[in-house]
Amino acid sequence: MATDADLLHRLLARRAWLIAWLRVILRDRELAEDVFQEVCVAVARRDAAADPVRNPDGYFLTVGRHLAFAALRDRARRQELPEAVLDVLAEDWLRPDPAADARLDALRHCIARLPAKSRRLVDLRYQEGHPMEEVAAMVGVTAGSLYVLYSRLHKALRDCVTRGLAAEGG
Amino acid sequence: MSIPDPVADADGFCALALRHLCGDLAADEAVAFTACLASSPEARRLLALTARMDAALQESCAADASERRLEQRSGVMQRALFQRRIARWAAWGVAAVLAAAVVVLWPARTHPAAPRVVAATGATDWTVGRQVLPDTPFRLAADAAVTLAYADGTELTLTAATGRIATGSGAKTIHLDQGHVAASVAAQPAGRPLRLRTARSVVEVLGTRLHLVAGPRQDLVVTTAGLVRLVRRADGATAQVGAGAWLTTDATGGPLQVRPCMVGDEARLVEEVLAGGRPQAPAPDAARLFAEDMAMPSALRPAGPVTGVGGWITPRSGPPSAPAGWGAAGVWGRICAAAPANPARNVRVEIRDLRLWCLERDGAWRQLGADPGCDGRDDPVRPARSVDLRRLADGTSSLGLPEVDGHIVIWPAARAPVRSVIRPAAVTGMAAAFWARLVPADAAQPDDLDIAGILAVCGGSFYPDTRQALKADFSNSAEWAVGRFKRLGRDWQAVTACSVDPAVLARHPPPLLIP
Numbered sequence: 001m002a003t004d005a006d007l008l009h010r011l012l013a014r015r016a017w018l019i020a021w022l023r024v025i026l027r028d029r030e031l032a033e034d035v036f037q038e039v040c041v042a043v044a045r046r047d048a049a050a051d052p053v054r055n056p057d058g059y060f061l062t063v064g065r066h067l068a069f070a071a072l073r074d075r076a077r078r079q080e081l082p083e084a085v086l087d088v089l090a091e092d093w094l095r096p097d098p099a100a101d102a103r104l105d106a107l108r109h110c111i112a113r114l115p116a117k118s119r120r121l122v123d124l125r126y127q128e129g130h131p132m133e134e135v136a137a138m139v140g141v142t143a144g145s146l147y148v149l150y151s152r153l154h155k156a157l158r159d160c161v162t163r164g165l166a167a168e169g170g
Numbered sequence: 171m172s173i174p175d176p177v178a179d180a181d182g183f184c185a186l187a188l189r190h191l192c193g194d195l196a197a198d199e200a201v202a203f204t205a206c207l208a209s210s211p212e213a214r215r216l217l218a219l220t221a222r223m224d225a226a227l228q229e230s231c232a233a234d235a236s237e238r239r240l241e242q243r244s245g246v247m248q249r250a251l252f253q254r255r256i257a258r259w260a261a262w263g264v265a266a267v268l269a270a271a272v273v274v275l276w277p278a279r280t281h282p283a284a285p286r287v288v289a290a291t292g293a294t295d296w297t298v299g300r301q302v303l304p305d306t307p308f309r310l311a312a313d314a315a316v317t318l319a320y321a322d323g324t325e326l327t328l329t330a331a332t333g334r335i336a337t338g339s340g341a342k343t344i345h346l347d348q349g350h351v352a353a354s355v356a357a358q359p360a361g362r363p364l365r366l367r368t369a370r371s372v373v374e375v376l377g378t379r380l381h382l383v384a385g386p387r388q389d390l391v392v393t394t395a396g397l398v399r400l401v402r403r404a405d406g407a408t409a410q411v412g413a414g415a416w417l418t419t420d421a422t423g424g425p426l427q428v429r430p431c432m433v434g435d436e437a438r439l440v441e442e443v444l445a446g447g448r449p450q451a452p453a454p455d456a457a458r459l460f461a462e463d464m465a466m467p468s469a470l471r472p473a474g475p476v477t478g479v480g481g482w483i484t485p486r487s488g489p490p491s492a493p494a495g496w497g498a499a500g501v502w503g504r505i506c507a508a509a510p511a512n513p514a515r516n517v518r519v520e521i522r523d524l525r526l527w528c529l530e531r532d533g534a535w536r537q538l539g540a541d542p543g544c545d546g547r548d549d550p551v552r553p554a555r556s557v558d559l560r561r562l563a564d565g566t567s568s569l570g571l572p573e574v575d576g577h578i579v580i581w582p583a584a585r586a587p588v589r590s591v592i593r594p595a596a597v598t599g600m601a602a603a604f605w606a607r608l609v610p611a612d613a614a615q616p617d618d619l620d621i622a623g624i625l626a627v628c629g630g631s632f633y634p635d636t637r638q639a640l641k642a643d644f645s646n647s648a649e650w651a652v653g654r655f656k657r658l659g660r661d662w663q664a665v666t667a668c669s670v671d672p673a674v675l676a677r678h679p680p681p682l683l684i685p
Contacts, residue, residue, distance in 0.1 A: 008410070020225035024217065027193035029228070033357070037378070040397045041412035074532065080190070080200055085208050092211075092218045107230045126231035132192055143194075144185070151184035154223040 008043050010056050018060050021093055025068040027080060038067045061090050110160035118153050125150070171198040173206060176213040183213060187220040232357060285318035285326070285335070285342075307334045310349065323356040324364065330444070331384075341365060346384045350440055354379045355396075363399075371419050372401040378413075381436055385443035388420035392436045402426065414534075418449065427451075430681065435537065450523075450683035457679035459664050460601060461672040463628070468655035470508035472625055474577060487651040487669040491597040492632040499538060499650065500589040501526040501602035501630045503665060505546075505569060506577040508623030508657065516615045517622045519658065522566035522605050522685055524582045526630065528592055529599040529670055533678050538590035543567030544604065545583030548576075570611060571624065580604075589636040599670035600650040601680040602630045607662045625655040628667040 011018070015036065022032035042063050053059045065086065072079050081089070111122055124135045136146045174182030183206075189195050190203055206213045284303050290296040292314035302318060308328060310316060315329040320342060331349025341362040344351060347369070355364050357377035366373040368384040371391075378396025383389060391400055393411045401408050402419050409426040411417050416431045416439055429451055431439065442449045453459060464485045492499065505519050526539040542565030548555045557578055558570035569578060581588050606626045608619050629652035638646055653667035662685045668675070 016225040016229040017222060019228075020218075020221035023191045023225065024221050027191060029192075037396045037413070044397060044410040044412050080195075081204055081207070085204060089207065089214050089218070092214045107226055111227075111230065122227065122231065126227045132194065147185035147188050147194075148181055150188055151181050151220065154184065154188075154220060154227075155181070157227070158219065158223055 007053055007056055011043050011060055018064055021061055022064050022068050031071060035067050035071050039064050057094055061093060106161050106164050110157050121153055171202045173202045176210050176216050183216050184220045187217045191221055285320045288319045289317040291315045302335050304336055325354045327352045348384045351382045370403060374399045381440055383440050383443045386446040388418045390418050390439055390443040392416040392431055392439055453682040453684050456682040457675040460666045460668045460680055461675050463653040463666045464668060466654055469657040470625060472655055473507040473509045473511055485652055485654045488649045490599045490669055492594040493648060496632050496634045497591060498589040498633040498636045499592045503580045503604055503628045505626050508625050512623045514618040514622035516611050516618050518609050518611045519569040520607050520609055524604040526602045527680055528597045530596045531598055535681050539582050541582035544580040546578045546580040589633055600630055601668035602628055603664055603666040603682050605662045605664055605685050606658050608658050608660055619660055624658045626658055626665045627655045628653045628665045630667055
């Protein structure tokens with residue numbers, strides 16, 4: 001069982017994990033950041049007299065999901081994934097994934113070892129924040145090809161982190 | 171519509187998942203993608219992997235950005251040092267001097283983590299475009315303001331403030347001795363929040379919009395977006411201040427109480443703390459007060475005929491927003507004797523904080539009008555009598571009932587027009603309130619407040635606009651609510667009216683402030 005202070009601490013530590021969940025629902029990177037802030041506020045304002053949270057990650061997913069739905073409603077945007085699909089997805093989300101939840105230092109180590117072309121892809125999208133269509137124009141590929149390049153980049157980084165964790169015995 | 175099979179073509183499916191995350195799927199692709207997620211565990215696994223790696227990369231790069239700027243500076247320094255070594259080896263004294271000059275002067279020319287001035291008013295020595303180097307002190311006059319922008323988009327506006335700007339170890343830090351800082355803070359690297367330090371508090375910000383005031387008696391933090399953490403330096407007590415909330419700290423200790431802040435109320439809080447005052451706190455039981463005033467019967471019957479409020483026993487509420495084509499709302503109150511007559515002679519009524527709000531669709535209460543006291547007149551159906559209504563030094567009002575059956579209508583007058591413009595489509599409910607209490611008219615005379623029978627009621631109406639005179643048949647006004655008649659006593663008492671359901675009130679209590 002987590003106290004309210006523990007809960008907020010854990011939420012901040014699970015930032016990337018929860019933002020990923022919010023992006024699946026919202027399909028918008030900036031909106032996901034905004035809703036994450038709202039989740040922080042909801043957790044910070046949680047009634048201290050309320051029942052303790054037994055499953056913090058499940059609690060974050062539920063609160064995030066409700067706030068994401070509200071954000072979509074406020075902006076008159078469509079909810080793409082039905083609730084039933086989100087229910088089964090939530091089960092996947094609660095399953096630990098060492099590579100996806102890797103420590104930032106492990107990921108940074110792998111990014112530093114990327115070839116120049118891949119490193120440029122990381123910089124353009126994640127460091128400089130260009131939208132995909134701009135990155136495609138800068139790199140000189142179609143948008144469809146660019147998404148494939150990024151999916152391969154993700155896989156390479158995931159493999160690198162997994163190898164690194166295995167080497168550490170982690 | 172066919173999409174890549176998650177088992178046979180994992181790369182293709184992950185690319186599709188990434189397009190989903192970017193909101194870039196066509197309608198038919200989205201349908202097929204959703205169906206695949208519903209039926210395929212592998213599809214769900216790949217979506218989870220893609221989303222989590224994408225977010226982790228973003229997090230990693232955000233944390234890296236600040237360090238990279240410092241590394242760039244460090245690289246410049248290292249190159250300069252190398253040049254100096256070459257010069258020494260060549261015994262070329264002039265080159266050595268130049269290299270040393272580069273090393274010495276470089277930090278003064280540019281500093282990647284330092285902000286620049288983007289706007290300045292009343293501060294002639296703060297030229298726009300100038301870079302503000304670490305440990306720069308500032309001392310702005312009462313009418314001066316300077317806006318600083320950092321490379322990451324963070325903006326700070328300093329008003330009538332003194333202090334020092336620091337950028338130690340890559341974290342942005344402002345030491346505020348006194349004055350006001352309004353901040354819009356971009357996401358900061360993990361572990362390096364922007365810090366605003368006063369003599370009493372440290373406020374840590376990871377990415378948000380806020381106001382910080384170092385006032386003569388206390389500090390104030392108002393958060394308008396995001397979340398900040400405040401540490402009281404005296405005892406290390408901490409509090410999280412989320413969006414739509416405020417907190418004050420002083421040297422006396424005691425619990426740190428985070429209070430809700432209504433939309434548009436930040437300026438009032440900032441002004442009050444800058445002036446050395448203590449901001450009024452919201453009533454903790456506002457939802458109950460408003461709900462009871464619209465549910466409980468009136469305390470006593472008012473004396474004489476009561477015009478304009480119809481039946482007096484039961485409160486009532488009208489439509490949540492104005493009729494089609496109408497665009498104004500107002501608040502009014504009545505102070506009157508209880509039937510059959512008020513027996514007390516040595517009594518006056520004090521009235522303060524007459525306010526009108528509307529509840530908008532986003533769940534926020536917006537203040538439409540406010541008066542520290544009120545204006546008023548005798549009831550129009552009675553013979554015209556003068557009203558003994560005067561303003562006190564603090565803006566509140568003091569009212570003497572002219573007769574034992576006195577009946578006075580009050581309304582806000584501090585801000586013209588008396589009626590406020592509303593956007594009916596955005597409004598889901600209305601509320602209004604004022605505070606009232608009885609005081610002896612003459613302290614030298616016997617105190618008969620305990621036998622006083624004086625009532626107060628609050629109500630409000632919609633109008634077509636802010637200018638039309640009220641018609642005698644009330645055809646150009648429509649009540650949005652009339653609360654119950656409450657008996658006044660020695661203590662301040664809230665007199666309220668609203669057109670919002672109790673369940674909604676519980677979720678969104680009106681921002682009633684305690685006197």
